[in-house]
Amino acid sequence: MAFAASLSVLQAQARCPKCLDYMRDPVTTECGHNFCCCCIQQFWKDIDDVFPCPVCQYHCPSRNLKTNILLREMIDIVTQLPTTGNERKPLCEMHGQVLDFFCEQDLELLCPQCRVSRAHEDHHLVPIEKAAAHHKRILGMDIEWLKKQVEDAEMACDMQARECDELRSRLNNWRQEAQSKFQDLYYFLIREQEEAQVRLLCKEQDVHDMLVENKRRISDHIAAVEDLLSEIAEKCLQTDVDFLRGLRSVNHRYEGLKASEILPCEIKERCCVLPRLFGLQKMMSTLQVDLTLDPGTAHPDLVVSEDGKVVLMEATSPPYLPHERFTVRSCEKFASGRHFWKVHSRGRGEWSLGVCQESFPTDANTAPCTHNGCWQIEQFLGQGEIEDKWIGVFLDYELGEISFYDLSDKSYLYTYTATLTEKVQAYFSILPCSVINIRII
Numbered sequence: 001m002a003f004a005a006s007l008s009v010l011q012a013q014a015r016c017p018k019c020l021d022y023m024r025d026p027v028t029t030e031c032g033h034n035f036c037c038c039c040i041q042q043f044w045k046d047i048d049d050v051f052p053c054p055v056c057q058y059h060c061p062s063r064n065l066k067t068n069i070l071l072r073e074m075i076d077i078v079t080q081l082p083t084t085g086n087e088r089k090p091l092c093e094m095h096g097q098v099l100d101f102f103c104e105q106d107l108e109l110l111c112p113q114c115r116v117s118r119a120h121e122d123h124h125l126v127p128i129e130k131a132a133a134h135h136k137r138i139l140g141m142d143i144e145w146l147k148k149q150v151e152d153a154e155m156a157c158d159m160q161a162r163e164c165d166e167l168r169s170r171l172n173n174w175r176q177e178a179q180s181k182f183q184d185l186y187y188f189l190i191r192e193q194e195e196a197q198v199r200l201l202c203k204e205q206d207v208h209d210m211l212v213e214n215k216r217r218i219s220d221h222i223a224a225v226e227d228l229l230s231e232i233a234e235k236c237l238q239t240d241v242d243f244l245r246g247l248r249s250v251n252h253r254y255e256g257l258k259a260s261e262i263l264p265c266e267i268k269e270r271c272c273v274l275p276r277l278f279g280l281q282k283m284m285s286t287l288q289v290d291l292t293l294d295p296g297t298a299h300p301d302l303v304v305s306e307d308g309k310v311v312l313m314e315a316t317s318p319p320y321l322p323h324e325r326f327t328v329r330s331c332e333k334f335a336s337g338r339h340f341w342k343v344h345s346r347g348r349g350e351w352s353l354g355v356c357q358e359s360f361p362t363d364a365n366t367a368p369c370t371h372n373g374c375w376q377i378e379q380f381l382g383q384g385e386i387e388d389k390w391i392g393v394f395l396d397y398e399l400g401e402i403s404f405y406d407l408s409d410k411s412y413l414y415t416y417t418a419t420l421t422e423k424v425q426a427y428f429s430i431l432p433c434s435v436i437n438i439r440i441i
Contacts, residue, residue: 007081012130014071014078017055018043020101020115020125022079026072027065031058034068102131214262221259228253280405283394287340291330291426291440297362299326302430312437313347313430325368330426330440333358338396341426342407342441345379345389349434352376355395355402356427357420368429375402375416376427381436393426 016023018039025037033055035043041063044051050059090099090109097111104124115125126134228250235243235250292308303312311328343353354376356368368374381387390407400420404413430436 011078011081012127012133014075015127015130020127022075023071026068026075028068028071029053029058029065030060031056034071037065037067040065100128101125102128104131210264217261224257228257280392280410283338283340284342284392287338287394289332289339289341291332291341293328293428293440294331295328298328302326302328304328309441310437310439311428313349313351313434325429325431327362327427327429329356329428333423333425334395334397335423336397338394338398340392340394343389343391343393343428344439344441345381345391345436347386347434347436348381349436350378350380350431351434351436351438352378352429353391353393353438354404354416354427355393355424358423358425360427368427370416370418374427375418376429377404377414381434395424397424 014022016026016036016039017033018035021036023034023036026034027037027040028034029040031053033053035054040054043054044063050061051063052059091097092099092109092111092114095111095113097113099109099111101110101112101115102108102125103110103115103120104126106120106123109128110120110125114120231253232250235246238246293304293311295304295308298304298311301313304310305312308331313326345351352368354368354374356375357373360366360368360373366372368376379389379391381389391413392405392407394401394403394405396403397420400418401415402418403415405411406413426440428438430438
């Protein structure tokens, strides 16, 4: 096989690039390509100044050509060698001639009559042996490239399998964690229910005891009044002297008679309050709003994403102005209703979030405080490893309440109360030397 391939390449090299036949009187141009002497002279027939090579287009300065004696002797030997292989060359179905040439443009085999047709007049034609050797080399390189693609695909597949296993393991851990948390919540609710029932029973017993005591006091008061009535009726039947003689005693008892004191039967506080978690879940599901950040309110050192959902803060260099803060606000403003939004921060440093009035100064030196119309809480992210924070903000405009929740453990943080008289909007600020990105959801 190797001998046949080498012989094919040798036979291809012995052919003229112009006539595609074995070269006759081979000559060499200054650029090193070989042609039949008559073929190259015919190609340069109407050219006077520069003479381009038909193969590489090198401009030969003159018609001087060197006869290649060694190549001519080699061609004489090649023409006497048998064709490679014992198989019979295929014939052209249209002309019945041997297919000796290959069209590089149309990738078709051609016979001598096909190659002179108009369909292939300006096409690059190559002897079959040379074309086969050339395309085998190309396919050989393609094979290596395809093998590399297979290796890369297999590596990617293995990586995907490992990532899938990791994700499956992570999901399994989350599933177990969720199951454990729900189980804890289940037992917590059972305990809450039992304690609430005990508190209700105690309150019910207290109310019963108060009712019994009040009934006793009322009964005693009724008995005392009835005794006094009987005594007064008897006194009225006595003689005038006896009546007046005992009048002081009757008046004394009458004046000393007081209404019985009734114990209040009321409950000042509820005995069963559901955990704050359920109220928070309701706010998140029914009152959540879609906020976007306003790039026009952002400090020049802050970068707001195109969708208005993320603000980035890279570490900045001093000097800083006193109490300088890099702030940004939401596009949305509220003048009524109840609204809830979630904020996720990731990074290192100090930042704050809250609500500010529309008239709150945009000056970075103005410290945010309730007197200036800004209600916010500070948040700290460690200076070492990257940390995450999930904060929920609840605004009740009519009640003038701004509440904050830590969504990581569903815990309550703080509530501001104020009288809101103008539009308010979400407010964020980041201190210098922080590396933080904040996303509103």
